[in-house]
Amino acid sequence: QSxxxxxxxxxxxxxxxxxxxxxxxxxxxxxxxxxxxxxxxxGTAPKLLISSNSNRPSGVPDRFSGSQxxxxxxxxxxxxxxxxxxxxxxxxxxxxxxRRVFGGGTKLTVL
Amino acid sequence: xxxxxxxxxxxxxxxxxxRLSCAASGxxxxxxxxxxxxxxxxxxxxxxxxxSSDGSNKxxxxxxxxxxxxxxxxxxxxxxxxxxxxxxxxxxxxYCARQxxxxxxxxxxxxxxxxxxxxx
Numbered sequence: 001q002s003x004x005x006x007x008x009x010x011x012x013x014x015x016x017x018x019x020x021x022x023x024x025x026x027x028x029x030x031x032x033x034x035x036x037x038x039x040x041x042x043g044t045a046p047k048l049l050i051s052s053n054s055n056r057p058s059g060v061p062d063r064f065s066g067s068q069x070x071x072x073x074x075x076x077x078x079x080x081x082x083x084x085x086x087x088x089x090x091x092x093x094x095x096x097x098x099r100r101v102f103g104g105g106t107k108l109t110v111l
Numbered sequence: 112x113x114x115x116x117x118x119x120x121x122x123x124x125x126x127x128x129x130r131l132s133c134a135a136s137g138x139x140x141x142x143x144x145x146x147x148x149x150x151x152x153x154x155x156x157x158x159x160x161x162x163s164s165d166g167s168n169k170x171x172x173x174x175x176x177x178x179x180x181x182x183x184x185x186x187x188x189x190x191x192x193x194x195x196x197x198x199x200x201x202x203x204x205x206y207c208a209r210q211x212x213x214x215x216x217x218x219x220x221x222x223x224x225x226x227x228x229x230x231x
Binding site for chain 2: 002033034036038040043044045046047048050051052057087089091093097098099100101102103104105
């Protein structure tokens with residue numbers, strides 16, 4: 001069981017908005033450690049989508065946005081496109097485990 | 112452009128050893144902390160280890176402490192992980208990743224991964 005909890009799957013139709021939640025605790029997100037989000041197509045290199053809760057690296061479309069509140073974080077994708085179908089992971093640092101932690105991953109299906 | 116290319120994966124028997132390499136190019140390697148992250152078949156991403164930019168600090172997940180050793184050669188722009196006493200639980204695709212400058216920053220570039228299979 002992952003320290004950061006994500007829904008196993010989410011889905012949406014093209015053009016719609018979806019959100020992926022990442023629930024943590026007082027030893028990671030709630031302690032103020034930043035959350036980073038990655039997009040991963042199995043067999044390929046994961047891609048950094050959002051860094052430090054809400055920063056979009058150069059080249060990432062503004063359809064992707066991140067937010068954090070309390071012990072949770074969220075990734076929002078607007079204007080859903082077929083190419084967004086992938087696995088998404090949140091990642092932070094946990095002070096109890098003294099290491100980086102990933103969420104279990106969320107599979108996004110574009111209907 | 113930034114490139115990270117892993118090599119050294121393969122099939123190894125339980126109890127065996129393997130050394131993975133990650134050749135970096137397109138950026139000043141010595142200024143970035145580097146990580147190994149793995150993904151077991153059908154599972155999610157799992158952080159393995161990190162080494163600071165100058166190699167002086169290294170951290171590991173508990174499951175690999177004492178068995179894995181992360182290292183780097185900044186003169187060769189190469190990251191390594193020596194994996195000993197391998198078990199079937201270590202079977203995974205291993206990715207090297209570059210950390211953005213800054214403490215606990217995100218991992219902004221990743222390699223394509225190299226598959227390690229531990230099986231008798």
